[in-house]
Amino acid sequence: MKISTALDYIDNQELALPEFQRGYVWNRSQVRSLMQSLYRNDPVGTLLIWTTEADAEQMRGTDKGSGRVRLLLDGQQRITSLYGIVNGHAPPFFQGNAKSFTNLHFNVDTEIFEFYGPVKMQDDPTWVSVTRIFNDDIDVVVDDIHGGEIDRARGFTHMKRLNDIQSILNRDIHVDDITGKDRTIDEVVEIFNRINSGGTKLSAGDLTLARICADWPQARENLMQIKSGWSKHGYEFTLDWLLRCVTAVGTNQAKFPGLCDLETDEFVSALGATEKHVDFLLNLVGSRLGLDHDRVLGGRGAFAALCWHVNQSGGYIGDHAEQQRILYWYLHCMMWGRYSGSVESMLQRDLDAFEADGIDGAIEELRKWRGDLTVRSSDFDWSTKGARFYPVLYMLSRTRGSRDLCSGFELKQDLLGKGSDLHVHHIFPKALLYKNGFDRKDVNALANMCFLTAECNLKISDRPPTDYMEESAEHQPGALESQWITTDRDLWETDRFHDFLTDRRERLTKAINDLLDGLYAGHEHFDEEVGTGSSIAIEAPIEDDVSEDVASLLELVIEHELRAPFVDDEVPNPETGEPIATAALNWPDGLQPGLTEPVAYMPSVDGETASALSAAGYRFFTKSEPLVWYLEDLLGIDIDGDQVVGDPDEGHAP
Known part of the structure; x- marks a missing residue:
């Protein structure tokens, strides 16, 4: 297929650019490299197109009679770039x-x-717009370069070079075409990933969304609007996650391809219902368990089955006993990582269990899978804020009457004032523990963390427990116990730190088991009703001390209004859910969610980890400078003040 033909097909709506989750992610350096390769007649790869059936009434395109649509699977970044360069605007x-x-x-x-850089190009006619080259008469362009006084030899050279650029449109690119009515979504995904083994993986969700957009072009926009609504309330969900919930509601199936069997109006209805059901569940989990913002909302895979259950219950569950058993089931899914492995097989089992016997059937299925649903103290033997029991600690602090060690106020959602945001506090300060030879795992043990107001966290700072705990015990009686902290002064000594951790794990274990028993029996009492409107997340930013380079990067993110990253966050394997590594900064949805690939900043990465990150679709950086250059390319501006956008060795003037 000639490049010009591919671009014409886009204008004629005969070739669709599937709106995959990552959108257009190339930067200027990659675009320059593509044009340089085409100009030199170097290989630029092949295209992979899937010709599939579409809803003839809903399909955008010219071939409505046959109900076919061509979806460009591999080559989207290249063709999008060429379309923009040739036409001067996006497709x-x-x-x-x-x-x-x-x-x-x-x-x-x-x-x-x-x-274009004005300093370098404004008064230099030898720099010519590539878009103009593709669209204007070459004789006129050459005449403008030479100002009417053309040196014959030089003019001939320039004309040949400009003609070489124009001839790029006539270049043939090999096309691999996947055809046949019997091709399933899973088969096409497998073909794509086999061909594109070194690049970003295509998921069944990606292809399903592309297929839905062929019938209903506004599908992705509507999905993004729903995601954006949750984002405004502090929740970040992926399109795959939302599609999984819609699939469950609309088809009672775990696998995405079932969505393609729905008529457009059926998909629209399932999407609207899913949005309402997720709102209900976020309100339920937020108001009852205190898991009211993105950082602590674990167990997200369980939402798909719960959405189906809420849908079958008429869109709302008002019975308090059933609400509590739903929360019981959800917490166990979250704590034991039920959806960290094979999502589809687990989800289908849960959907079948809900259909057979409601929430009781789902709990029984969970019991068969887990065996024992009792929490033990060893389960709190985790370190870092990426642990699955980190949200449990936060939940207990929000729902079991935990009090601030300085003010004595309960850590509830109605705290007011600038210093009332919740911060993570290391009970035994990091510096004190490192000084006494304790390793990172011990220092960042979950049992060494509690939540305080920002004001109290700042006031305590790095004072030893023997100092500030004595003060808290005297001025705020009961506050230490409310945080499951012993009042045994001997365990406040640094040389008894391991004994302190053991004691606190046992206290936390009793607290969570008491809560779970109460939920299962329906005996828990809550202060407020659950609504069915839009979810409301209480902001509770969780901050910790960070290195100087991380702090500088965070400042840049805030300054340029980019998506805030997770700090010290685990990067999971997308297939197994198991952690690959802990990133100093992690943007799992990209710096511009939905538009860019996942990004991580990790100062120390070995070869095996690097390979795993690449396979997971991550762009990762081990030094801050290249990450800043990436930001420059992304935004098209000079950030570091070197008068170059991007890598100085490859960059250009802003």
């Missing part, structure tokens, strides 16, 4: 940063491609 339904491919210029003397 229809574009999602991404158009600055990545607009204003590309070519120097007719040096044969170099660079993006």
Whole structure:
């Protein structure tokens, strides 16, 4: 297929650019490299197209009679870039940063491609807009370069080079076409991932969404609007997650391809119902368990089955006893990582259990899988804030009357004032423990963490427990016990730190088992009703001390209004859910969610971890400078003040 033909197909709506979750992610450096390769006649890869059936009434495209649509699976970044360069604007339904491919210029003397920089190019006619080259008469362009006084030999050279660029449109790119009515979503995904083994993996969710968009072009926009609504309340969900919930509600199936069997109006109805059911569940989990913001909302895989159950119950569950058993089931899913492995098989088992015997059937299925649903003190033997029991600690602090060690106030959602946000506090200060030879695992043990108001956390700072705990015990009686902290002064000594951890784990274990028993029996009492409207998340930023380079990167993120990253966050294997590594900064949905690939900042990465991160679709950085250059390319601006956008060795003037 000629490049010009592919671009014409896009304009004629005969070729669809599937709006995969990551959108357009190329930066200017990659666009320049593509044009340089095409100009030199170097290989630029092949295209993979899936020709599939579509709803003839709903399909966008010219071939409505046959109900076919061509979906460009592999080559989206290249074709999108070329469309933008040739036409000077993004293709229809574009999602991404158009600055990545607009204003590309070519120097007719040096044969170099660079993006427009006024300092370098404004008064130099040898820099010519590539978009103009593709659309104007070459004779006119050459005449403008030479100002009417053309040196014959030089003019001939320039004309040949400009013609070489124009001829790129006539270049053939090999196309592998997947055809046949019997091709399933899973088969096409397997073909794509086999061909594209070194690149970003395509998921069944990606392809299902692309297929739905062929019938209903507004599908992705509607999904993104729903996601955005939750984002405004502090919850970040992936499109895969939302599609999984819609699949459960609309088909009672775990696998995505079932969505493609729905008529467009059926999908629209299932999507609307799913949004309402998720709102209900977020309110239920937030108001009853205190898991009211993204950082502590674990067990998300369980929402799909719960959405189906709520849908079958008429969209609302008002019975308090059933609400509590739902929370009991959800907490066990979260604590034991029920959905950290094979999501589809677990979800189908849960959907079948809910259909057979409601929440009681789901609990019984959980018991068969787990065996024992009792929490033991060893389960709290985790370190770092990525542990599954970290949300449990937060939940207990919010729901069991935990009090601030300084003010004595309960850590509830109605705390007011600038210093009332909840912060993580290391009970035994890090510096004190490191000084006395304790390792990182002990220092960051979950049992060494509690939640305090920001004001109290700052006031205590790095004072030893023997100091500030004595003060708290005197001025705020009962506050230590409310945080499951012993009043045995001997265990406040640094040399008894391991004994302190053992004691606190036992206290936390009793607290969570008491809560679970109460939920199962329906005996828990709550202060407020659960609503069915939009979810309301109480902001409780969780902060900790960070290194200087991490602090600087966080400042840049805030300054340029990018998505805030998770700090010291585990990066999971997308297939197994098991952690690959802990990132100093993690953007699992990209710096611009839905538009860019996942990004991680990890100062120390070995070869095995690097391979695993790449396979998971991550772009990762081990030094802060390249991450800043990546931000520059992403935003199209100079951040570090070196008068170059991106890598100084490859960059260009802003």
